[in-house]
Structures are given as structure tokens and as C-alpha cells.
Amino acid sequence: MIAYDGSPNADRAIRYAGQFLRAETAFVVTAWQPGGMSPTRLSTLSGGMQPFIDTRLEAGVDHALESEAETINCKGVDLAKSVGLSARGSLVEVESTVWGALVAAADALDVDLLVTGTRGASGLRALLHSSVAERVLKHCHRPVFIVPAQCEKQPPVTL
Secondary structure, eight states: OEEOOSSHHHHHHHHHHHHHOOOSOEEEEEEEOOGGGSHHHHHHHHTTOOOOOOHHHHHHHHHHHHHHHHHHHHHHHHHHHHTTOOEEEEEEEOSSOHHHHHHHHHHHHTOSOEEEEOOOOOHHHHHHSOOHHHHHHHHOSSOEEEEOTTOOSOOOOOO
């Protein structure tokens, strides 16, 4: 399973997976978060404020977010196929954390390995925001292959 968010670091992880892995099927998984789960919405609700929400508007936002995730996922599947992997796409809805959704997807798909890239945060940013890759590594009960952001060299393209 390859965690994919459309970033250059996720692209790099797919390229490395294509170089080193020979899987029957590679699941490219994109986690998406409904608009109702956004930090702004959750902080409003936790503060006791219950604004009137037009559920039609919220459903439209969720549909747009899911559609965007589908587009990102298709890009990842295409990239995985271009590096020689037999790839299938999948979306997973985030219910609490992105890392939790990815670990749950790996369990549901019963994959042999979870591949992810890192954003390469350092300093204060890394201190304030723990990495999804770090959390996946700590909580996943399967092997994890992490391609660091500092890995500047792209793997050679082989066909």
C-alpha cells in the first residue's frame, strides 16, 4: 500500500517503491477529510457554538473534497503504473487522524508493506506537528517503507 497525497514527496515515494518493490498489486491510498471534520468546524463545535449549518452546503463541500481526493489518487495510480507497478486506487475517509486512517486501510487491505514519504519538517514546525509518517511507523503493525524528503536523488527510471 502506498500512502499518496499528491505532494512531490509522495511522488518520490512511489518512484522508489517502483524501483525496489515487486508486488502483485500496489494499492495507492489517498486519505481525505470531510469538511465537517475541518479544524475550524471542530473548534467551533467544541466551544459550545452551534451555528446553523445548511446540510446541503456541507454535503456539497464534502463532495468537492472527495472529488479532489479522487483526482489526486488517480494521479498517484497513473504514476505507480508508469514506474512498473500494477496499481489500484482507493480513498479512505479520515475519521480522526490521517495516520490512523492509513493504518486502518493497511489493515483492511491486509497489505504486506505500507509505503509513505515524509514532508521533511524540522525545527519548531517538526516539534509542533508530528509527522504522519512518524505516527504510521509507531502505530502500524506491518512493515513500513519511508522515503525521506531529504532524499534528493530520484531513483533511475527503469522499464
